[in-house]
Structure formats: C-alpha cells, structure tokens
C-alpha cells in the first residue's frame with residue numbers, strides 16, 4: 001500500500017524555487033531516507049507533503065488521501081518532527097506532552113513515560129530552561145507518543161548526543177519492525193545507510209536518484225591511488241584529485257583500458273584500485289555533473 005505519493009509536486013516561494021516536479025512513492029513499512037545538501041528542498045517537500053504549506057502545483061497523497069483536502073484526518077495518524085522545534089514559553093515538559101496528546105484526543109501517558117525514560121528526559125523542567133538537545137527530545141516524544149502509522153522526521157538527530165542518537169534509532173527500528181512507515185530526512189549519510197532500505201536524493205529541488213540504499217551505494221566509480229607521475233589530463237572521468245608527495249589519489253569513472261594505457265606509458269611505483277567509500281559516492285550525486293536519473 002502506498003503511504004506517501006507525490007505527483008509532480010511543485011512549490012515556489014514567489015519566484016524562488018522550493019521544489020519542482022517531485023514524484024515520490026513510499027510504501028507501507030518502509031524506512032525511507034530523504035537526503036540532499038543544504039537548500040535542496042527537503043524541508044519544503046515535507047511541509048508541502050503534510051499540507052503545512054500549499055503546493056504551487058502537483059499533488060501529495062498520504063494514506064491515499066489528498067493532503068490539501070483531508071489534512072486533519074491525515075495528521076491524526078502522523079508523527080511529525082520538524083527540523084526546528086518551537087514550544088509555548090513557560091510550560092513544563094510534561095504539560096507540553098499532555099497538550100500534544102490532548103490535541104490528538106488520545107491518552108498517551110504510558111507511551112510518553114516510556115519514551116521519556118529511554119531518552120532520559122526530565123518532564124518536570126520548564127521548556128525554556130532546556131538545552132537544544134533536550135528540546136529536541138520533547139519534540140521526539142510529541143511525534144512518537146501517539147504511536148502514529150507514519151513518522152515524518154526532518155533532521156531528527158541534530159542536537160542529540162551520540163548515546164541518545166543510538167537510543168532514538170533503536171526506538172525507530174523497533175517501531176519500523178512493528179509496521180510503522182518512516183520517512184527520514186537527513187544529510188547525515190551514515191544515518192541513511194544504517195537505517196534505511198530505500199532512499200531518494202534531492203538536489204536543486206529535484207529528485208536526482210531514488211533506489212535501494214544498496215543500489216545507490218554501488219557505482220562504477222573506482223578510487224585510484226598511483227605512486228608516480230601520471231598525466232591525468234589525458235583521461236576523462238577523473239574527479240576529486242588529491243595530490244600528496246609522490247602520489248595522486250582520484251575517483252575514476254572512465255574506461256579502464258584508457259587508464260591502463262596512460263599508466264603503462266609512465267613510471268608507476270605502486271597502484272591501488274578500491275571501491276570509493278559511501279561518502280564519496282553520495283558526494284558524486286550532489287555534484288552538478290553527477291545527474292544519474
């Protein structure tokens with residue numbers, strides 16, 4: 001079953017591009033990653049998807065319902081964690097959590113208690129006195145305590161210490177195993193790699209790749225290190241060149257026989273050919289000439 005489906009979803013802020021012609025489908029039970037550089041359009045996608053801002057054109061459906069027409073019903077079954085959590089001033093954590101549960105007309109006391117214990121959140125403190133990370137925890141509990149069918153998380157771990165990040169992802173994986181669909185927006189590659197099964201990459205407001213994380217991580221690009229002087233200008237498909245004393249390291253997507261021809265024409269003391277690491281692969285998608293869809 002399709003939980004999220006956008007068709008040519010487009011949002012312009014006046015003349016400024018937010019997102020253009022976004023086609024995205026997330027099915028039930030997926031742990032879906034949404035990744036892209038700053039300003040790519042991740043938050044705009046999420047806000048438009050949830051009906052928080054109106055699209056310029058195109059459509060967004062959640063649970064098979066149009067978000068512009070049935071927003072209230074849809075949001076009842078969603079847990080949304082915005083990238084910046086803002087709360088009413090002067091309220092204690094427990095009051096914020098109760099208010100959030102009441103707005104959904106649900107008794108979330110038991111689940112809220114459990115989540116606060118796991119995230120080590122002191123509910124007697126005032127929101128105003130909390131650190132950024134602890135405010136983030138309040139937002140997490142607000143998003144999770146009513147056990148929604150769909151979690152939409154916008155940069156959820158910013159501000160959390162590594163221990164809390166681990167606990168948070170443990171909770172998410174448990175929820176996902178129980179059937180919750182998760183849409184995780186992040187620019188932390190390892191978060192996507194370790195938790196998501198499928199991911200879309202957004203750049204300049206457009207989806208440039210959407211596939212299983214495994215497939216996205218596979219590429220014909222090789223990482224080459226050569227000890228010796230190599231006339232790389234004679235090769236096409238070379239990028240990310242790094243020169244160190246006596247050696248050069250680069251990513252290579254050209255023909256292997258061309259590389260070997262060039263290498264055989266010069267003195268080579270050592271040669272290593274390896275797979276690039278995940279970070280290098282994703283950077284390739286971010287680059288202007290890395291269009292892959």
Ligand SMILES: Nc1ncnc2c1ncn2[C@@H]1O[C@H](COP(=O)(O)OP(=O)(O)OP(=O)(O)O)[C@@H](O)[C@H]1O
Nearest residue numbers: 013016017018036037038039040041042043044045
């Ligand atoms: N309220 C707004 N008014 C005008 N332009 C906006 C507004 N909100 C976002 N934009 C623009 O839309 C584009 C996408 O921004 P968005 O915040 O969705 O990106 P993002 O991928 O979430 O970025 P980041 O990772 O930095 O949070 C950017 O060029 C941004 O400047």
